[in-house]
Amino acid sequence: MTPSVLVWFREDLRLADHPALHAAASAGRPLVCVYVLDEESEGLRPLGGAARWWLCQSLRALDASLATLGQRLVLRRGAAADVIPALAHECGASAAFWNRRYDRAGMAIDDKVIARLRKTGLSGGTFPGGLLAEPRHIMNKAGEPMKVFTPFWKKLLALGAPRRPRSAPASLPAPQPVASDELDAWALAPRRLEWAGGLRQSWVPGEAAARKRLAAFLDNINGYAGSRDRPAEPATSRLSPSLRFGELSPNDVYYAVRFAEDSGRASSKDVEKFLDELGWREFSYYLLHHCPDLATKNFQPRFDDFPWRDDANDLRAWQQGLTGYPLVDAGMRQLWQTGWMHNRVRMVAASFLVKHLLINWRLGEQWFWDTLVDADPANNAASWQWVAGSGADASPFFRIFNPVLQGEKFDPHGAYVRQWVPELARLPDRFIHEPWAATQLELADSGIVLGKTYPAPIVDHQTARRRALAALKHIAG
DNA sequence: TGAAATGTTGGGGCG
DNA sequence: ACGCCCCAACATTTC
Numbered sequence: 001m002t003p004s005v006l007v008w009f010r011e012d013l014r015l016a017d018h019p020a021l022h023a024a025a026s027a028g029r030p031l032v033c034v035y036v037l038d039e040e041s042e043g044l045r046p047l048g049g050a051a052r053w054w055l056c057q058s059l060r061a062l063d064a065s066l067a068t069l070g071q072r073l074v075l076r077r078g079a080a081a082d083v084i085p086a087l088a089h090e091c092g093a094s095a096a097f098w099n100r101r102y103d104r105a106g107m108a109i110d111d112k113v114i115a116r117l118r119k120t121g122l123s124g125g126t127f128p129g130g131l132l133a134e135p136r137h138i139m140n141k142a143g144e145p146m147k148v149f150t151p152f153w154k155k156l157l158a159l160g161a162p163r164r165p166r167s168a169p170a171s172l173p174a175p176q177p178v179a180s181d182e183l184d185a186w187a188l189a190p191r192r193l194e195w196a197g198g199l200r201q202s203w204v205p206g207e208a209a210a211r212k213r214l215a216a217f218l219d220n221i222n223g224y225a226g227s228r229d230r231p232a233e234p235a236t237s238r239l240s241p242s243l244r245f246g247e248l249s250p251n252d253v254y255y256a257v258r259f260a261e262d263s264g265r266a267s268s269k270d271v272e273k274f275l276d277e278l279g280w281r282e283f284s285y286y287l288l289h290h291c292p293d294l295a296t297k298n299f300q301p302r303f304d305d306f307p308w309r310d311d312a313n314d315l316r317a318w319q320q321g322l323t324g325y326p327l328v329d330a331g332m333r334q335l336w337q338t339g340w341m342h343n344r345v346r347m348v349a350a351s352f353l354v355k356h357l358l359i360n361w362r363l364g365e366q367w368f369w370d371t372l373v374d375a376d377p378a379n380n381a382a383s384w385q386w387v388a389g390s391g392a393d394a395s396p397f398f399r400i401f402n403p404v405l406q407g408e409k410f411d412p413h414g415a416y417v418r419q420w421v422p423e424l425a426r427l428p429d430r431f432i433h434e435p436w437a438a439t440q441l442e443l444a445d446s447g448i449v450l451g452k453t454y455p456a457p458i459v460d461h462q463t464a465r466r467r468a469l470a471a472l473k474h475i476a477g
Numbered sequence: 478t479g480a481a482a483t484g485t486t487g488g489g490g491c492g
Numbered sequence: 493a494c495g496c497c498c499c500a501a502c503a504t505t506t507c
Contacts (some may be wrong), residue, residue: 398507399479469507484504
């Protein structure tokens with residue numbers, strides 16, 4: 001019997017531009033496509049709730065696309081270093097292929113899998129597929145990892161054109177029948193039904209839907225550079241969860257945007273601005289690769305002794321969107337209801353937790369990890385550290401967002417606030433970002449009783465700002 | 478990928 | 493007519 005080839009899907013739940021799948025398909029041998037739910041291996045961070053929901057839907061979608069090619073997705077559960085070699089033997093495979101990952105725990109597992117495969121005469125083939133550039137290829141003159149975004153991104157782009165994406169295989173070799181777990185038995189969907197309901201209303205996971213979102217974004221990219229910061233406008237790509245789970249490869253996105261530019265559909269300004277965001281994703285994975293503890297350890301050690309406040313009430317108010325600052329609350333509620341928050345608001349809300357409340361960025365990182373559908377081990381950790389000031393190329397400690405000014409600047413008519421904080425919806429524009437500045441009469445006209453129907457600010461901006469500056473100046477460097 | 482404090486300037490009201 | 497003051501408006505510095 002012809003030995004089969006095993007393709008191990010991980011954070012690349014797609015058929016297009018999937019180098020490992022492409023290589024396996026070209027071998028012309030029976031194919032086994034597998035996904036392993038690994039909740040046992042040392043050091044792997046368990047997915048948060050919203051991401052588990054996305055994963056479940058995306059696996060279903062991937063299985064359906066494989067089915068159109070006569071294939072199916074085999075589901076297995078357990079420590080990957082056991083499961084993959086065992087499955088390879090079970091189905092008589094001679095090789096297992098996968099696309100690389102870049103976190104330390106994941107790479108250690110992959111090394112172990114390769115070692116075990118080799119021990120019994122099988123081979124493992126690994127491919128680049130998740131990043132525009134391999135992290136080890138970008139170093140400064142001293143041979144050290146780079147620490148500043150702009151030179152990093154310039155260097156990456158100067159390496160030459162990124163790998164060209166391939167389209168999905170038109171056909172796949174016949175499957176090798178293998179037993180599979182039932183997806184429903186994994187119970188990935190959240191227990192709270194209404195939470196899953198909000199996610200389902202907001203998103204369609206899977207490669208096909210991701211490609212539709214990419215196309216819709218390109219149709220709408222005109223003016224992106226300016227409108228991307230206004231959370232009430234549908235200007236951002238909303239591709240983050242798809243990139244997180246690899247429903248699209250960054251190469252696919254990169255070239256789609258470049259093509260829009262070359263064909264005159266998109267201005268260079270808008271394109272550069274958007275590709276910068278893809279660049280930040282690269283930079284985050286790059287940092288995680290060279291600094292594997294990014295989610296728990298300060299990138300800048302001088303933050304190690306910072307006296308964070310331990311205040312469960314303030315943390316809860318922030319999580320629930322009850323800080324009394326409309327823009328922050330709107331963001332936190334959008335997050336809870338849809339599993340996603342607009343980028344501009346993420347910065348303001350995160351800054352509020354860290355700087356106004358002086359709560360440890362790790363607690364914010366953890367909350368986002370649990371609630372974001374795009375929660376990503378690299379982006380989430382790097383971005384929280386960036387906001388906190390402890391990260392690479394971080395926001396300086398004295399940069400403290402004023403949630404009122406940010407609201408007035410980026411949500412001038414309060415459309416975003418009105419959508420997510422409906423109890424403020426009737427406030428006039430001039431008070432929508434600072435309801436406490438309205439008189440009792442004006443509040444009453446809008447049906448608001450401050451402290452009852454909507455909270456008074458849990459901290460005074462001026463006071464909190466000065467407190468943060470005083471606390472942070474000790475570690476300024 | 479800020480905001481506040483502080484400094485400077487210039488037009489206009491006014492004595 | 494002139495100087496003085498006020499204070500936007502803008503620029504610079506500081507956190």
